[in-house]
Amino acid sequence: MAWRYALTIDPVVSDDTRDDFADTFTVIDPAAPALSVGELSTQRGDGIFESIGVIDGHPQEVSAHLERLAHSARLCDLPAPHTGQWRQAVEVAAANCELGEYVIKLILSRGVEHCPAPTAWVTAAPAADFAESRTRGIRVVTLDRGFDSAAAARAPWLLLGAKTLSYAVNMAAIREAKRRGADDALFISSDGIVLEAPTASVILRIDGTYITPAPTGQILHGTTQLSAFEWLRSRGLATEYREVPASDLLKTDAAWLVSSIRLAAPITAIDAVPLANDVEFTAALNAYLLSPRD
Template identity: 70%
Template sequence: MPQRHALMIAPVDTTDARDDYSGTFTPMDVTAPALSVGELSTQRGDGVFESIGVIDGHANEVEAHVQRLAHSASLCDLPAPNLEQWRQAVAAAAALAPSGEAVVKLILSRGVEHGPAPTAWATVAPAPDFATVRREGVRIVTLDRGYDLGAGERAPWLLLGAKTLSYAVNMAALREARRRGADDAVFVTRDGFVLEAPTASLILRRGDEFVTPEPSAGILHGTTQLSVYEHLAAQGLRTGYATLTASDLVKADAAWLVSSIRLAVAITAVDGAPLASDPDLTADLNAFLLSPR
């Protein structure tokens, strides 16, 4: 069976309340042309997306992802997605996934320039092998994001809380981290507050409490971070949100980057300075994140 699949999704209005949306999904040949040259997702990165982890055909955190897709669409003034249609699209794509770990990507674009409707599709493919990095962790550098902590509230048009297709800055940050001899990066505001990684949320442990930056700071509210918090709370551990400084990061008892596909990876160094890690807890988090939920 081919390892990669794609479904084009014919968007329907939120008032469409049918039970079965399978007729709105068209399987596509992933080797054949599928998008118009006027497509704004490729011309301008004008659209939103989600990446969903799939374990042996089971898609995790589906509701959190489709809700965040709708939130991103709202921030970008895109037509509201029909959530039940997108839930069924995830299920249809996940059913095509290879065994083991895979990833379903959902894309909602503004469509063809001056066109009548958005363009939408889902893909499914094997996930990269992250076993080594989950075990060994990552070295990170802190990178200036170029704005202060209040920029998201003052300038909502920056779309700081939306998961958009405009990922050029995120990819440039990862390349810069590697140029500096690190594996990943954490963005820091001009006034010294930590935000998130280019493709992951940040969680710190301070004593017996786990904290993550406030999502009101113009960062994505991570779906995996929410799952991790539910897991920690079920064990009686304290979790919370805080305005965290770069100093808080380097003084943490442990820290992780968490995301839907790579899952939980420990931060082992910050700007060249070693940071303590907790291999047993990291292994426990990943065992949980690899379970159906």
């Protein structure tokens, strides 16, 4: 990824009355080395992040992303990110994005080992081209996540509901999916409950209702899924959050993986079982997701 813009943030803000945080930002060369060798984000993946889509200079769903960043910080015992400071950082980064699709990444790390202060930075880069995934669709395979559906409540230290930098397992799952002849994976709990994809939420259409797994702490609550459900309801279509047994995948007549950068990718096969691609509906959903949204 060719980074176009980067800045670091002083994440320790004690004055809640201020409304300008420009003096807490430092613009850095995105191509130059910037992190200490003792940085815990690189040593241990000890940090959190968000990826915000940018369409023609407009950052999408910023409030939802900042709310999830704060949620991840609570789960990981990191300092609470100052919403106003991070929002301004997003605005500054977006102002340096050109026309087209970009991605802004927000990163909050525990910092350098044995130092008390966290580190934080924001980057902007052109987004990958997902046009083919959005139109022709993707094939997925189901993979056992290795935890049962009650794991998050029983073992909160697993951080299953946080968007952490520890993405080695997620990337390994995608590689395994490709070894099996698919494009992506769909995690299933060890007791047979549909969860999420490694980097996306899943939406299933069953008997005319658009269903996504309930955000019980076992999965990330997807910002794009939230936006898609708003659009669906505005069109008078039924939506539902619920526990989805893996057997319901056989009842699905259409399905999508949705995320901030890829947007809506129709699933054309699950475990090599073909699934219809509702081309017209998917095009309308992606047109909405490509429109400016706050």
